[in-house]
Structures are given as structure tokens and as C-alpha cells.
Amino acid sequence: MQRAAAPQRFDLDLTTPTPIPEAGIDRAVELMRSGRLFRYGETGDDGGEVALFEREFADLLGRRYAIAVNSCGASLFLALRSAGVAPGDDVLLNALTLAPVPGALEHAGAQPVLVEVTDGCTIDIDDLDRKARNGARVLVLSHMRGHVADMEAITAICERHGLTLIEDCAHSLGARWNGRATGTFGHVGCFSTQSFKHLNSGEGGVLVTDDDETAARAILYSGSYMLYGQHLSRPPEVFFEKLRAAIPNYSMRMTAVAAAVLRPQLPLLPERIKGWNNLYQELEDRLAGIPEVRLIARPPAEAFVGSSLQFSLPTLTGAEIQDVLQTCAEYGLHIKWFGRQEASGFTSRPDHWAYLGADQVLPQTQAVLAKLCDIRIPLVMTVHDSVAIAGILDFALGPTRGRIRQVADSPSGMPVDQAVD
Numbered sequence: 001m002q003r004a005a006a007p008q009r010f011d012l013d014l015t016t017p018t019p020i021p022e023a024g025i026d027r028a029v030e031l032m033r034s035g036r037l038f039r040y041g042e043t044g045d046d047g048g049e050v051a052l053f054e055r056e057f058a059d060l061l062g063r064r065y066a067i068a069v070n071s072c073g074a075s076l077f078l079a080l081r082s083a084g085v086a087p088g089d090d091v092l093l094n095a096l097t098l099a100p101v102p103g104a105l106e107h108a109g110a111q112p113v114l115v116e117v118t119d120g121c122t123i124d125i126d127d128l129d130r131k132a133r134n135g136a137r138v139l140v141l142s143h144m145r146g147h148v149a150d151m152e153a154i155t156a157i158c159e160r161h162g163l164t165l166i167e168d169c170a171h172s173l174g175a176r177w178n179g180r181a182t183g184t185f186g187h188v189g190c191f192s193t194q195s196f197k198h199l200n201s202g203e204g205g206v207l208v209t210d211d212d213e214t215a216a217r218a219i220l221y222s223g224s225y226m227l228y229g230q231h232l233s234r235p236p237e238v239f240f241e242k243l244r245a246a247i248p249n250y251s252m253r254m255t256a257v258a259a260a261v262l263r264p265q266l267p268l269l270p271e272r273i274k275g276w277n278n279l280y281q282e283l284e285d286r287l288a289g290i291p292e293v294r295l296i297a298r299p300p301a302e303a304f305v306g307s308s309l310q311f312s313l314p315t316l317t318g319a320e321i322q323d324v325l326q327t328c329a330e331y332g333l334h335i336k337w338f339g340r341q342e343a344s345g346f347t348s349r350p351d352h353w354a355y356l357g358a359d360q361v362l363p364q365t366q367a368v369l370a371k372l373c374d375i376r377i378p379l380v381m382t383v384h385d386s387v388a389i390a391g392i393l394d395f396a397l398g399p400t401r402g403r404i405r406q407v408a409d410s411p412s413g414m415p416v417d418q419a420v421d
């Protein structure tokens, strides 16, 4: 078989983060000069950058309250605590998610009950409906890699079974289902401002809610030292008076520098989303031309943010996928794969979380993850890069085509192992 000409080396670092706007850099420097990096002051301050960021973030989402903390994982932990989850409680969670999410459940002492995912990378509604009958009161729905499930179906199931919905929107800021933003369906929505998400402050998280008591609890738990009066986004005083003595301080605050670099990013979000979606479309169009690639269908109701692209290689074995991705890596293209035996590159999966116990059997999720690949889309990417990515992947898949053809040609129908070139 004729092998295609070797492609050029791919020289873009797909992990390139989005830079901080100059206004954020200036404000951060100003704060550092003053030394006032802690969010609270003791002399009747107005709360400064973090309080302003919270107010702006709540307004952006159209929710009453936002509480900024030091990570999305921390905001999920606080959401669970604020929803009254006690040690030993079952909490439902879709099995395709990132390690900090089961980590937050474990941190809150909850018992994760994993729900299968579909090949559309979203929670399996039927499996959720089944597992919701076993006593869990809370569902943590992780919009992993920005894939949004049928939110009307989810909301109906939550109502039917009396489930409190907590949305993990770490990777879905700006995404919508039938026009409604993720993070506004649930009792609580949790967001990340870690460098690889849609806003970048290195580390950071935000919890949003419309519920007075939940907001008061989250503010107290996050570590407000009874200075909650400095929050511009906060429920009435009575809620704090009722709760303040009973709630421990978990010290999960956001620093003023993080808020300072985040605030000027908020107005840029629509433009960033447009940029990601254009790049996503470009890359998807190119990958669609590769016969082995199965793209993930995106339902019309889902307005997603294309900051990463997932696809699967359903006709390849695990060993073949490993070889193909190895070849891509040799040409400088690092594609992530959820089928790896060991957790790597933000692609961990349920069997990597041994602390959950081995009794959660998820055959459908295992089958999906075994073939699922993942490419991050940095905003510095160009059309030229999309062409290069598709070219390298197509080239790397060449040897597997040889094998498939040989399988078809072999009189016995058996694979011919060495038939790779």
C-alpha cells in the first residue's frame, strides 16, 4: 500500500491559554503595589474587586447571587454542603466528568452514584431515571467538555424524583440549551476560571444561585470572617443571623488579583465564544473528511462553546488508537484519549477513581470512553492549524486502513496482523 507523504510537524501548543487583557494586568499590578490582595478589609471596605466581580458575574448569568471562590472543585464542595448533603448521602453524577468533580463529592463525604453517558457525551437519561429511584436527593450534572444534555428531560426527572440539581459548568460558561444558559437550570451552578476554561485567572471558581439561604451558607462556608456585609451580591441580613454561628469557615476565598484579571474578561466573552465556535466549525469540517472519525452530534437546542472538540474512532482497537495518537505526537500533535489505562492530560475516567469502590459497573460509558478522543481549541488557533491537524491525523490513520483492507481481502476473514504498509 502506498503511504501518504509525511506531514509537516505541528508547531502550535494546543494548551496555550487565553492572555489577560491589559486592563486586568494594570489593575493586578496596582493591587500588588498596594499589597491589598485579600478580598476583605476590616475597616468597612466595600469588598473591592472580588465583590465587584461577583456582582458582574451574577448579572451576566441572570442569577441573584454569585460567590467567588478558589476553584470550581471548591464551589462544587460548597454547593453540596449548602444543599445539605451529609456524609454517607448518595449523590448522582454522570460518569464522564473531570477528576475534581468526584473529588468534590468525596470531600463532602457523599457517596457518588455514577450514571452512564451516551455516545453524545451527555448523561444517559434512562439510566438517570433508573438510578434516581434509589434514594439520592442530589444530582451533580457535569456539562463535561461543554456538552449539554437535554435540560428539559433532566429538569423533569429532578422534579419527579425530588432531586436538587447542581450544575458543573466549569467548561460550559456561555453555553445554552433552548436559549437558556447552563448554570441557570439548577439550584446551584458552578464555574471554573482555571486557565484552560472560558475565563482565566489561573485558579478560581464561582457559585451562582437564586436561593437566599444557599447563598448565605456558601458565603459563610467560603470563609467570610463575618465580613459578609462586604459582598455586593448577598441575601438579606436575616439569613446570615440565622446561620452564622452554625457554619464553619472552610477558607476557600478568591483573591483580589484573580478578580482583577477576571473582570475585564467578562465583556470579551461573546467575542471569545464566536472565536471558539468558528475554529470548532473549521476543525469539525476538516475532520469530517476522515472516514474513521465519528464526530459527536450536537443537537439543535444546544448552543455550545467550541473550546474543545471530541470525536471517536469507533472502528479502531485500543492498541490501534494508541499507535495512531503516538504517530500524531511524533509530529507534534497531542490528541487526548479517554481510553488510556492511566489518567493523563485531563482525561481521567471512572476506573481511575479507585476510592469510589469497584462496584460501579458502567459498560456503556466504558465503551464510549474507550474510543473517545479530545482536542483542545486555543483561541490562537487558525484555519491553517485545522488543516494541519486533519492532515496529521489522516496520515497517522493510514496503517490501520491497510489492516482493514487486508482483513476484508483475507480469505479467512481473519485479521492479518503485519499488514500495515
Ligand SMILES: *Cc1c(COP(=O)(O)O)cnc(C)c1O
Pocket: 070, 071, 072, 073, 074, 097, 098, 100, 101, 142, 143, 144, 145, 168, 170, 171, 191, 192, 193, 194, 197, 204, 205
Ligand atoms: C476544570 C473542570 C472542573 C474543575 O475546575 P477547577 O476550577 O480546576 O476545580 C470541574 N469540572 C469540569 C467539567 C471541568 O472541566
